[in-house]
Amino acid sequence: MNSVGKPLLGGIEAGGTKFVLAVGHSPTEIIERHEVPTHDPATTLAQASEWFEGQGSIHALGIASFGPVELDRSSPLWGHITNTPKPGWANCNLAGYFAERVGVPIGFDTDVNGAALAEYKHGAGKTARSLAYITVGTGIGGGLVLDGKAVHGAAHPEMGHIFPRRHADDREFEGICPHHGDCLEGLASGPAIKARWGASLSELPADHIAHEIIASYLAQLAHSLIAMTAVEIIVFGGGVMKTGGLLESVNRRASELGAAYFPGGSKHKIVLPGLGQNAGLAGALMLANAVQPDH
Numbered sequence: 001m002n003s004v005g006k007p008l009l010g011g012i013e014a015g016g017t018k019f020v021l022a023v024g025h026s027p028t029e030i031i032e033r034h035e036v037p038t039h040d041p042a043t044t045l046a047q048a049s050e051w052f053e054g055q056g057s058i059h060a061l062g063i064a065s066f067g068p069v070e071l072d073r074s075s076p077l078w079g080h081i082t083n084t085p086k087p088g089w090a091n092c093n094l095a096g097y098f099a100e101r102v103g104v105p106i107g108f109d110t111d112v113n114g115a116a117l118a119e120y121k122h123g124a125g126k127t128a129r130s131l132a133y134i135t136v137g138t139g140i141g142g143g144l145v146l147d148g149k150a151v152h153g154a155a156h157p158e159m160g161h162i163f164p165r166r167h168a169d170d171r172e173f174e175g176i177c178p179h180h181g182d183c184l185e186g187l188a189s190g191p192a193i194k195a196r197w198g199a200s201l202s203e204l205p206a207d208h209i210a211h212e213i214i215a216s217y218l219a220q221l222a223h224s225l226i227a228m229t230a231v232e233i234i235v236f237g238g239g240v241m242k243t244g245g246l247l248e249s250v251n252r253r254a255s256e257l258g259a260a261y262f263p264g265g266s267k268h269k270i271v272l273p274g275l276g277q278n279a280g281l282a283g284a285l286m287l288a289n290a291v292q293p294d295h
């Protein structure tokens, strides 16, 4: 037990380029933070667990991971990354590794469900009953929280793999998703933007058509979410969303798509993360808090 009498929690935001690690007394009280690059699993997991071993006695560890992952507690594959194309990481038993090495209860969910939980409780969704968190970066993914619970079903939501209507000035590009070609992730993720215009969205001039095209695709995701779930708050995070003016364009286009159609349409909000860069990590600490023995 630490000086302020609250148990110490550990959190991992496991991403495709880096693992962000933290210990804290609560999701919003981070004491120490550290990053290790995502290489092969043996190297990265060993570096991560060594860091936690040097942080004193944690009571539980939460992992918010890139996916796809297995979230069914009754499955022998619970806590595994499953069929990712990322070399070496398919079938990696992330939860099992840290359960054995760190020896504490493990909370486990997707990175975007973790971020959605954190934004719902501590960030942009503090006054709402429902919130979706979308990340637009190396890939596109989304998590949905309804009445305080992250939605899991047969698996977890894969919001990046929906099929938007193609923009009239973007008919030629085939898309880069290895599964679908021109799904949303195949058209509007960071690598998809680079593949057709040779630069990131923020590097392209403000009057470049790319801005309009990408906003139109992201707005269709927001519209679909609102149409299907009536979610109140949609948070857009991830590297691509740092592009100046993009959130405003998505908002404007989503409003056009909703037109006057949705009852109470003006209650929907499309915003940037209230927790900034810390949404995923705060979510990981919430997952730890949910499984810690004194909870």
Ligand code: ZN
Binding pocket: 160, 161, 177, 178, 179, 180, 181, 183, 184, 185, 186
């Ligand atoms: Zn896809």
